[in-house]
Amino acid sequence: MSDCAKICVLISGNGSNLQAMIDAIGAGKLNARIVGVISNRPDAYGLERARQASIDAYCIDHTTFADRESFDHALQAQIDALAPDVVALAGYMRILTPAFVDHFSGKLLNIHPSLLPKYKGLHTHQRAIDNGDTEHGVSVHFVTPELDGGPVIIQSRVPVFEDDTAEELAQRVQEQERRIYPLVLHWYCSGRLTMNDNKAVLDNEILPLSGYASD
Numbered sequence: 001m002s003d004c005a006k007i008c009v010l011i012s013g014n015g016s017n018l019q020a021m022i023d024a025i026g027a028g029k030l031n032a033r034i035v036g037v038i039s040n041r042p043d044a045y046g047l048e049r050a051r052q053a054s055i056d057a058y059c060i061d062h063t064t065f066a067d068r069e070s071f072d073h074a075l076q077a078q079i080d081a082l083a084p085d086v087v088a089l090a091g092y093m094r095i096l097t098p099a100f101v102d103h104f105s106g107k108l109l110n111i112h113p114s115l116l117p118k119y120k121g122l123h124t125h126q127r128a129i130d131n132g133d134t135e136h137g138v139s140v141h142f143v144t145p146e147l148d149g150g151p152v153i154i155q156s157r158v159p160v161f162e163d164d165t166a167e168e169l170a171q172r173v174q175e176q177e178r179r180i181y182p183l184v185l186h187w188y189c190s191g192r193l194t195m196n197d198n199k200a201v202l203d204n205e206i207l208p209l210s211g212y213a214s215d
Contacts, residue, residue, distance in 0.1 A: 005032040005189035008084035010075075010092040011039045015046020016174060017090035017111060017181050022053045024182035032189045036082040038075065040094055056082075062094060072100040079104070086188050089143065090181070098145040106195045108143040109188065111181050113173050115139060115155055115210075120148035125166040125173065136160050136169060138177050139211065140184045142195045151200040152211035153193065156180050 009018050018037060024030040037050035040062040050057040058078055065071035071094075079087060089110040101108060114124040116139040128136040137157040144150035156176035160169060187193035193202050200207040 003031070005085040006035045006083065007032050007185065007189070008079050008082050008087045009034055009037045009046075009050075010087065010089050011037060011044055011046035012041050012093040013044050013046065013091050015044065015049045015090065017088075017177055018046050019049050020178035020182050021088070021090070021185060022049070022055075024186070030182050030186045030189065032185060035084055036078075038078060040071075040075075040092070046091070068095070068097055069099070072097045076100055076103055086185065088181070088185060095147060096143065101143055101145050105144075106142070109140060109153075109184065110143050110148070110150070111138060111140050111177055112148050113138050113170070113177070114148075115157065116141060116148055116152055123166075125169040128160055129164055129166060129169065133160050136173065138173050138180065140180055141211075142200060144198065151195060151198060151207070152209065153184050153187075153200045153202070153207065154180050154212040155210055 009021065011018055021030065021034060025032060034055050036056045036058060037046060038058045038060060039047050040060060042059045042061055047057040047059060060075055060078060062071045086107045086109060087104050115137045119127050125136065135157050137155055139152050139155045141152045142150040158172045158176060184193065187202060200211065202212060
């Protein structure tokens with residue numbers, strides 16, 4: 001990988017994790033350059049965050065495509081044109097086709113607001129509350145064709161309090177998201193993190209199923 005790795009970020013909304021990456025690069029904690037931000041929604045505020053940081057911003061509106069395959073084909077072409085070293089899904093709310101995932105295998109990362117394998121999919125905070133969980137959290141993982149099923153790289157845990165609302169719990173989780181995603185990208189961009197045989201490998205050590213042991 002080059003001295004300054006190239007990141008492409010996929011978003012669907014506010015872009016708070018994108019902002020954490022921009023801030024980490026600005027603070028010298030992540031030796032990388034974001035070569036493009038792509039949203040499937042034209043109203044995603046993350047596109048404005050990108051423009052404010054002088055990063056190329058693209059919208060590929062999924063509603064203008066006949067099916068998932070044709071959309072993913074257009075998305076793949078745009079990413080390939082940017083030639084990134086890693087593709088970071090950051091609040092990207094589309095299920096990816098297996099062909100797309102295979103094309104970027106080993107360089108596709110996602111952040112998911114639960115302690116995987118618990119609560120794949122949507123509404124994770126409310127599900128944790130409804131099930132009476134005492135802890136909840138967030139996972140960064142490599143993307144494989146199975147939804148939210150790729151090998152976990154790191155998890156961060158937060159407490160669930162008795163009177164929590166989903167919004168309060170989400171806020172607690174998002175604070176951790178903004179801390180761990182730039183860290184994982186730092187590992188990847190410095191050549192320390194890879195995916196081998198569907199396992200996350202950090203510093204030549206296979207990580208456990210719950211990822212890197214973090215406080």
